[in-house]
Amino acid sequence: MIAETALAALWLAAALSLLQLLFGIAALRPGGSDVAPAMRPVAVAQAALVGLAFLLLIQLFLRTDLSVALVAANSHSAKPWLYKFAGAWGNHEGSMLLWVTVLAGAGAAVALFERRLPERTLIATLAAQAAIGLGFYAFLLFASNPFDRLFPAPAEGNGLNPLLQDPGLAFHPPTLYFGYVGISIAFSFAVGALVTRDVGPAFARAMRPWVLGAWIFLTLGITAGSYWAYYELGWGGWWFWDPVENASLMPWLAATALLHSVTVLATRDGLRAWTVMLAVVAFSMSMIGTFLVRSGILTSVHSFAVDPQRGAFILVLLVLYIGGALALFGLRVGTVREGSTFEPVSREGALVVNNLLLSAILGIVMVGTLYPLLIEALSGEKLSVGPPYFNSVSGPLALLLVAVMAAGPLLRWRRDRIGAMARRLAVPLGLTALTLAALLVLFPAIGLLPLLGLVLAFGVGAASLAPLWKRNLRRTPLFVWGMVISHLGIAVSLAGMASEAAFTRETLVAAPIGETVSVGPYRVRFDGVEPLAGPNWSAIQARFTARRGDGSPFVLRPQARTFHSPPTETSEAAIATRLDGQLYTVIGKQDEKGRWQLRLWWKPFVTLIWLGGGLVALGGLLALLGRVRRRRAAREDEA
Amino acid sequence: MRKVLLFLPLALFAAVVLAFAFRLYAPGDAIIRSRMVGKPMPDFALKPIVPNHPGLAAADLRRGAPRLVNVFGSWCIPCRVEAPQLEALKARGLPIDAIAIRDTSADVAGFLRDHGDPFQRIGDDPTSRVQIAIGSSGVPETFVVDGKGIIRHQHIGEIRPEDVDGIVAAWEAAR
Structure with missing residues (x-):
């Protein structure tokens, strides 16, 4: 029943x-x-x-x-x-x-x-x-x-697919969906405003908290998903440019752009058509992502059993909703009055650059995700687009974006002077130069992207705090705190990514029991393996004793699990988290001589990636609370 | 001009939808063709895994007549599914050798007892080293090798009843 x-x-x-x-x-x-x-x-x-x-x-x-x-x-x-x-x-x-x-x-x-x-x-x-x-x-x-x-x-x-049998499944999909599907509100707001031709600051102020809410969940969902993939898949990577990861990143990029342009519309009544466009695009990206995954035209770890009929059904829905909204946009937005204008060097100007860069990255990710499909449709040739494309094309733009992020919050609305901005940025700029010099002396062999990433992370981290400079901290509005913390979170996350890329140490060995292997600052002794029975799996569990210098030793127990239903093997990494990074260990197969494949990584400051993601979401939450509180105060004033 | 520009997003979206629809209705086959087809078998020499079959070496595949090489594992479910088709190929006169992947002697003997034994030689590849060298990424896979040891055809996945004629044809063509 x-x-x-x-x-x-x-x-x-x-x-x-x-x-x-x-x-x-x-x-x-x-x-x-x-x-x-x-x-x-x-x-x-x-x-x-x-x-x-x-x-x-x-x-x-x-x-x-x-x-x-x-x-x-x-x-x-x-x-x-x-x-x-x-x-x-x-x-x-x-x-x-x-x-x-x-x-x-x-x-x-x-x-x-x-x-x-x-x-x-x-x-x-x-x-x-x-x-x-x-x-x-x-x-x-x-x-x-x-x-x-x-x-x-x-x-x-x-x-259930054993890869999904992890506590992550309980949190990651619902969180992501709250953001991914929650952004539908921005879409509906945009369609509503186009229908009634009522696009202006009041509309923007009404929409902003909803966009913020969805964006917070989207940020958390992506961060949690990244950490889940990192520890569950046992490859030691934290982002794989998998089509479905991209499908969640694209709405996030659009929503982040929207979050910034809606501020311009709310505060200065500018960027009217653009903001409406982004609101439509953000949820369209969610729907396209759903289609890509569920139709099976792209393969990914997130695909379930696929069925072309389902794909056709969703495609029809895409045409109706996205096509309908874009047609409405084309027809109506021309009749929306132009908003106010501004000088290039101004807060608005920086936000426009932010929007252009975010949109460019969105375009790059989208091209990379759809390119194999287009090429196969046109020429029949099969290819896949991997991390080298995404990293080398979107990386520099992302770094530029982060640099603009440092300057943006320090600019005045409507019009500012470059000289004045430079004075406000003097301390962060000095710190940036110092970091650059220090890194070049200490690590002359560092790669260009990680180097720029680290340098910018320090400079931008300092600059993101600058809006609080000479301010009465207790009287600073909550949404300013939110912005500062989110921007700081981006810098923290960037520092983690760059550090992981630059300083990770990897050891892959076939070791007999009793051997000691070194990775980064650790010496890891392989004590042995033992069988282990879980609720619906059995495993070989290895025992490692790891020690850093003269520090006290600690034990790590990675497992190679075999699930009975359905029969699948998975690898459960054992990870030791320290303040300055993670020791990540995986046990592989045994070879004919009785040696075991061991994979060990030392990843300095890798946890900053997700800590930064958490800070970004926390900043969003503070901004949301600040906006809601101010709104309530305004309503009480009216009453 | 501005009017046209406003419909640009719609036009871009239409192009993407066309590509989606094309792919949905003309799904590309997901099989990746081996780059080894047309190339000689790399050198290898595998020990026997069961007493009643000799092991398999690349030299055994250069004896002038085309042969099939079946890559299998006793632990692999689709390998059981394809066993009757291998029997059928044997009955039609095709000589079949095999490479057992990550397997044990007892398990292979049991597999041959339960699911039939169409094989002449069976090589033991406990670490998949040879499997990877010959361009096979999973089990089961079946190679058609001509008399000079050159790979002429690679069948990925289990051989279904409807695949048998195609494999016989590939073997005939390799003569």
């Missing part, structure tokens, strides 16, 4: 989204209609129903109800509790249900909390959100029903 109840809830939610769309159209017609007040409750009810369907799916997975096809195909009764729970979205149908749940939840949040947007724009926004929902409900119900029954029910399920 659970599956049938859930399916009924899903159908009802779909019907409500249709109702929400029709109400919206009726309310926006000339002369209007009295259904407008019903929009908000309908949006909330729709989210409650799809939320119920999602909770029931989790319930089915927790019970391992094998009469449900999805559970039988992706779960197993012997799986630990956490993976039964998170397994609900570790598959195509379940993750699409999570997708629409977040979509409907975002719409309901707007319906509940948005009080600033002019009523007509709000109605158009909710109608747009309902229109997106409708298509994805249809996709679920007609092409990816998570609640299909299987008769007769099998005695046991197929199990």
Whole structure:
């Protein structure tokens, strides 16, 4: 019965989204209609129903109800509790249900909390959100029903991909989806504003907290996903330029650009058309990413079983939504009045450069992701685009972007002088020069990109604190703190990336038991291996005793796991985290002479990458709190 | 001019959609052709893994007549699926040698007992070293090698009943 109840809830939610769309159209017609007040409750009810369907799916997975096809195909009764729970979205149908749940939840949040947007724009926004929902409900119900029954029910399920059997699965997809799908609000806001031709500072101020909210989750989701891949895949890398990583990076780049341009629109009433464009692009990137992964036209670790029909279905939705929004943009934005203008050397000018660079990086990532597809469509030749392209093309632009980031917050709105800016930047510039000199003396063999990365990280780290200079820290608004911390986070993350690239030490050896191997500052003794039985796997576990100089020794236990259902081998790295980096150890296979393959890395300051990501998200959170608080204060003043 | 420019994003998007649609309806085959086809077998000499079959060396594949070389493992499920097709190829007169990947003597003997034994020679490749050298990235794979030891065809994945004629044809062509 659970599956049938859930399916009924899903159908009802779909019907409500249709109702929400029709109400919206009726309310926006000339002369209007009295259904407008019903929009908000309908949006909330729709989210409650799809939320119920999602909770029931989790319930089915927790019970391992094998009469449900999805559970039988992706779960197993012997799986630990956490993976039964998170397994609900570790598959195509379940993750699409999570997708629409977040979509409907975002719409309901707007319906509940948005009080600033002019009523007509709000109605158009909710109608747009309902229109997106409708298509994805249809996709679920007609092409990816998570609640299909299987008769007769099998005695046991197929199990979950062992790579996904990790606590990361419980956090990474939901967090990422909150951001990835939550950015749909910006899209709907943009469509709403285009429909009512109401693009201005009030619209920007209303949209900004929603963009911030989605962006915080997106930042956290990408950071968490990067760390998960780093420790789970056992390759010691933290970013692989996998098509799906790119699919999450592209909305983030667009949302980051949007976050900055919306500030120009809110504060100075500039960049009107551009901001609307970015709002459309950000969520379009999410939808294209979903399509790329789910249609199977690009292969990646994130692909589930693929089906061209599903791909065709999503492609039709893409054409309807993105095509529709871009057509509306072309038709309407010409009638949006030009905003105010500004001098090139000004806060706005720096933000425009920020936007251009972010868009250029977005373009580079997109070309790299789609290029193999285009080439194969045109010439039939197969190729893949790897890290060398992405790193060498987007790296320099990203460094330039970071450099602009140092100067931007120190510039005045509307107009500034280069000389004045240089004086404000004197201390960070001095520090940059000092770092450059120190690095060149200490590490003459360092590569160019890592060198620039480290130098900029120090300079920009200092410059990002400069807006607090000579300010009363207790009276500094929270959103200024947010900006400072986010920018500092970027510098911290950059320092981690550059340090990892420049200073990582790697040792790959075939070692007999008892041998001592050195990697970086550590000496690691290979004490032996022992078998180990887990809940649904068995493993060979190695024991390493690592020691740094005369420090006290500590033990690391990497495993090579074999899962029974489905039969797969995975490698569980053992990682020791120190203040100045991580010792990363992996045990491989045994060779015919009884030696074991050991892979050891010393990665100085690698943790800064994710610490920086966390700081960026924390800065976003502070900015969001600051904006919401100020908004509430403004409302109380009016009252 | 500005009007046209405003529709530029739509035009770009349309181009991307066309590429997607093309790829969706004319999916490129995902098989990567071996670069080893047309090249001689690299030199190797593998010890026997079971007592009743001799081991396999590259020299055994240069004796004038084309042969099949099947890369398999007793631990590999698709290898069991293709066993009847290998029997069928043997029945049609094709000589078949094999390379056992990361396997043990007892397991291979059990595999041959349970799933049939179409092989003449079986080489033991415990570390996949030879497998990688001949351009095979997984099991099962089947190579057609002509009488001079040159690889003429590489079949990736299990041989399904509908693949048998194609492999016989490739073997005929290698004569």
